Amino acid sequence: MSELSINGLRKSYGATEVLHGLDLEVSGNEFVVFVGPSGCGKSTFLRSIAGLETISGGSMTIDGADISGLEPDRRGVAMVFQNYALYPHMTVAQNMGFALRMAHVPKAEIARKVREVAEILQLEPYLDRRPMDLSGGQRQRVAIGRAIVREPKVFLFDEPLSNLDADLRAHMRLEIIKLHRHQKGISIYVTHDQVEAMTMADKIVVMRDGNIEQVGSPLDLYNEPVNRFVAGFLGTPRMNFLDATSTGVANWRLGLKVGGMTLSPPIRPDADALPEAGAPLSLGVRPDGWRIVAEGDGLAGRVVHAEQLGRETVVFIELEHGPQVAMIQPGQYRLHSDDAIWLAPAPDELHLFDASDAALPVARIPRTNSHN
Amino acid sequence: MKSLAFFPRTRRMAIIMHLFLLGYVAVILFPLSWVVIGALKTNREMFLDPTGLPADPNWGKFIEAWNAGVRDFFINSVVVSGVSVALIVIASALAAYALTRMNFRYSGWVYLLTVLCFAIPVHAVLVPIYGLLSDLHLLNTHLGLILPYAAFGLPFSIILMYSFFYEFPAELEEAGKLDGCGPWRRLWFVVLPLSRPVLISVAIFNLVGVWNEFLLATIIMTSKHMQTLPLGLVSFRDQYGTDWPGTLAAISIGSLPLLVLFVIFQKYFVRSMAGMGK
Amino acid sequence: MAQPPTHHRRDTISALTLLAPAMILFGAFILLPLMQTFAWSLYRYEVFGGVKEFVGLDNFAKLAGDEVFGIALINNLKFAVLSVVLQVGMGLVLAALLDRGVRRFKVVYRTIIFAPILVSTAAVGLLWSLILNPSIGPVDDWLGLIGLSAPRNGLLGEPAFAIYGVIFVGAWQYTGFMMVILLAGMQNVPEETYEAARMDGCKGLRAFFHITLPTIRNVIITCCLLTVIGAFKVFDLVYVLTNGGPGNATEVLASYIFRNAFEFGQIGYANALSVVFLAIAFVFGLIQFRMIRR
Numbered sequence A: 001m002s003e004l005s006i007n008g009l010r011k012s013y014g015a016t017e018v019l020h021g022l023d024l025e026v027s028g029n030e031f032v033v034f035v036g037p038s039g040c041g042k043s044t045f046l047r048s049i050a051g052l053e054t055i056s057g058g059s060m061t062i063d064g065a066d067i068s069g070l071e072p073d074r075r076g077v078a079m080v081f082q083n084y085a086l087y088p089h090m091t092v093a094q095n096m097g098f099a100l101r102m103a104h105v106p107k108a109e110i111a112r113k114v115r116e117v118a119e120i121l122q123l124e125p126y127l128d129r130r131p132m133d134l135s136g137g138q139r140q141r142v143a144i145g146r147a148i149v150r151e152p153k154v155f156l157f158d159e160p161l162s163n164l165d166a167d168l169r170a171h172m173r174l175e176i177i178k179l180h181r182h183q184k185g186i187s188i189y190v191t192h193d194q195v196e197a198m199t200m201a202d203k204i205v206v207m208r209d210g211n212i213e214q215v216g217s218p219l220d221l222y223n224e225p226v227n228r229f230v231a232g233f234l235g236t237p238r239m240n241f242l243d244a245t246s247t248g249v250a251n252w253r254l255g256l257k258v259g260g261m262t263l264s265p266p267i268r269p270d271a272d273a274l275p276e277a278g279a280p281l282s283l284g285v286r287p288d289g290w291r292i293v294a295e296g297d298g299l300a301g302r303v304v305h306a307e308q309l310g311r312e313t314v315v316f317i318e319l320e321h322g323p324q325v326a327m328i329q330p331g332q333y334r335l336h337s338d339d340a341i342w343l344a345p346a347p348d349e350l351h352l353f354d355a356s357d358a359a360l361p362v363a364r365i366p367r368t369n370s371h372n
Numbered sequence B: 001m002k003s004l005a006f007f008p009r010t011r012r013m014a015i016i017m018h019l020f021l022l023g024y025v026a027v028i029l030f031p032l033s034w035v036v037i038g039a040l041k042t043n044r045e046m047f048l049d050p051t052g053l054p055a056d057p058n059w060g061k062f063i064e065a066w067n068a069g070v071r072d073f074f075i076n077s078v079v080v081s082g083v084s085v086a087l088i089v090i091a092s093a094l095a096a097y098a099l100t101r102m103n104f105r106y107s108g109w110v111y112l113l114t115v116l117c118f119a120i121p122v123h124a125v126l127v128p129i130y131g132l133l134s135d136l137h138l139l140n141t142h143l144g145l146i147l148p149y150a151a152f153g154l155p156f157s158i159i160l161m162y163s164f165f166y167e168f169p170a171e172l173e174e175a176g177k178l179d180g181c182g183p184w185r186r187l188w189f190v191v192l193p194l195s196r197p198v199l200i201s202v203a204i205f206n207l208v209g210v211w212n213e214f215l216l217a218t219i220i221m222t223s224k225h226m227q228t229l230p231l232g233l234v235s236f237r238d239q240y241g242t243d244w245p246g247t248l249a250a251i252s253i254g255s256l257p258l259l260v261l262f263v264i265f266q267k268y269f270v271r272s273m274a275g276m277g278k
Numbered sequence C: 001m002a003q004p005p006t007h008h009r010r011d012t013i014s015a016l017t018l019l020a021p022a023m024i025l026f027g028a029f030i031l032l033p034l035m036q037t038f039a040w041s042l043y044r045y046e047v048f049g050g051v052k053e054f055v056g057l058d059n060f061a062k063l064a065g066d067e068v069f070g071i072a073l074i075n076n077l078k079f080a081v082l083s084v085v086l087q088v089g090m091g092l093v094l095a096a097l098l099d100r101g102v103r104r105f106k107v108v109y110r111t112i113i114f115a116p117i118l119v120s121t122a123a124v125g126l127l128w129s130l131i132l133n134p135s136i137g138p139v140d141d142w143l144g145l146i147g148l149s150a151p152r153n154g155l156l157g158e159p160a161f162a163i164y165g166v167i168f169v170g171a172w173q174y175t176g177f178m179m180v181i182l183l184a185g186m187q188n189v190p191e192e193t194y195e196a197a198r199m200d201g202c203k204g205l206r207a208f209f210h211i212t213l214p215t216i217r218n219v220i221i222t223c224c225l226l227t228v229i230g231a232f233k234v235f236d237l238v239y240v241l242t243n244g245g246p247g248n249a250t251e252v253l254a255s256y257i258f259r260n261a262f263e264f265g266q267i268g269y270a271n272a273l274s275v276v277f278l279a280i281a282f283v284f285g286l287i288q289f290r291m292i293r294r
């Protein structure tokens, strides 16, 4: 059981600050995934934990001990690089044992540990080869093995699978998770592949512009995003956003006008700040949150294109009074371009955001429409 | 950003490293500046105080040396280097293009021949070349130096261009084909413009080699007015043996052109010469 | 297969046209002369006596007993070994300092250190012959300052020292060249490799020895090869600095070939020397080619 605690972490390059005071607590043997758009500071955050970047403020502790001033090899962390960064002139065994050799561990001990890890990773047949003579997946396993040999408290991965093809990636994803369970340490994993984030993480950290937007389990984030950015970031196709206007609160319901449609979702009892009548809002509907309704019942639109995937159908629809939206319907729908279609959000699939993009508390929402 | 340093990043270490480098730089710069300063001194000053500064700098020696032959050497060097480098660049580009891009049955053999020529030093064929040029009445002519320079500059240049063209994306040329270009026009409009870096590299290291070449020039250019700078400077010393400042002035101006080019085109020079280590 | 035969012919003709300039030059100035070198090495061929007769391998037999040839060969070897140590060794130190040592003035240092390569070797020889000249050069005075007395005829006039003087001047000129090649090699080592090394607890000079040197191994080998080949080809430096003297103390293969051919008129013998020279250079040349193409 390890514990990683980060408080007010800041990092600047010269005058530009790229991490603006990050806080994060990780404990037990959680698998934590950092996601966020390119350039948001994921790698910088990870490398700061690794000790490859000197931080400009804040503190980091592992199991209560401050590590912020320590050299990378003294922090009890190990890192798997995107391009593997294996030493080309060393054999697989030498690569894996290098850190121990640098720490003056006796040769026999190094050999034993390397063999042990090679067994776990099924690398035994390759121990005497050079990285150049391995496949991409094998190299990746060596890179992971090199990290395991050091028995770190925290494993750091920076987009480790991005150089692999789709099949191998799916396979390695599973391997990494299995290893993580086996090792009982903390893993921190950077990716911008949200399938990796959703499938691997115990805890997802969504970052934007050097800030942490939300931390939580994959489903928490999917179901209860705290703001429009997080809502839009997770899920493919992305959540659809439509402009809505509040018509005020009545009977614990919030009146909404969206296009030609009115909705009146109930508000949670714990809601505090409620939008006044006339306040501009944003309505979020996930692609699988649409229902096809009868003509005249809801929002009118035209099919732009339908992707027939067999098990489901992804339809892109140009709304008459609004943007283009995506809809996923289970099963097969034989829709064609330019077909007219009427949509409405499913009752329990509504997300609302105020003008500052913060999520508004909305509970189950029974659908109403103009001529109920 | 370099996260790892070979030496501790302390002030003291930084000072030690700079002192070391400055020491080395001094060893390089001292002789060079000694030459230039010496050219400004009188013979007497040279003898009495070899390292001292001239009491009354005499710039006239540079002009004197220039008129006493350095001008001719300079012109010869420019002609010989310019033409032979141009010849090498053109011929090696054409040859490498033919070897990599054309459906030619004996490409393999020609390449092998090139490698063979690459491994043959000019020293091994001095006498026959002298004989050949003598038979062709090319001794003491610019062409007599240009042709062997080109021949010996070509192999390495071809090998370098060969590997460049070899990796050159074939799609680009296929696009050219579809746009209706024949092989010549593809070479001219597609391949050569994209090969600028390697062409410049080849030009530069051949220029450095040819401009400073000595051995062939010594046997071919026996008459003084045909000599290129390197041997011109030596014969200058032999002729004006005791006029030290004059000799030093000649060395200074003779060495200047390439150094000036280097300072202007430093990036290309460094890339070209570093490429030899590939 | 799919191409009509005329197409193929047209390609062959184009290829021959493009290759012609290079092939003609190779033939006329490298391959044909090479044959002649081989042929004449079997002749007793003297310009001054007007002699030209076939003697088989006599020249090579004579060569085996030629003391000056031995001196030349040993000088070339000394040149090769010491140059590798001085030029590649110092080149590595300088490159390390510029790659991951100092952080300021790197370009200035590199520019100055590289500059001597652009001065012709003849001019370098000239300037050092003047600096080492006992009457006008300062070096003798300096030796006096540290309590050593320079040889009467200067360092280059002393048979025991002269060759080392020449080797030193060669290193003075070419070390910067080696540094630039090695520096380029070091700069090609990916930053991630060093980061991995840091994670593994390997930094500072340890990283230089464990990571940098092995990674640029091929570049170092190439540098050694270039230096060795250069050492066997050396001519201008010797010609200008000592002209092979004093006595034959600084004779090298190239100067000895030159002297035999163009001073003694011993064409046959010079060509036999050339054949030996060729054999040595050819081997290194092919290894170098292997390194270029890797």
Ligand SMILES: Nc1ncnc2c1ncn2[C@@H]1O[C@H](COP(=O)(O)OP(=O)(O)OP(=O)(O)O)[C@@H](O)[C@H]1O
Pocket: A013, A018, A036, A037, A038, A039, A040, A041, A042, A043, A044, A045, A192, B001
């Ligand atoms: N050495 C540096 N100097 C200045 N700015 C830097 C440096 N390294 C990174 N940055 C900046 O810091 C920000 C965060 O970079 P970082 O590499 O952490 O992004 P990332 O989230 O990992 O992106 P990606 O998904 O593309 O890998 C970027 O805006 C980048 O431009």
Ligand SMILES: [Mg+2]
Pocket: A042, A043, A044
């Ligand atoms: Mg990144």
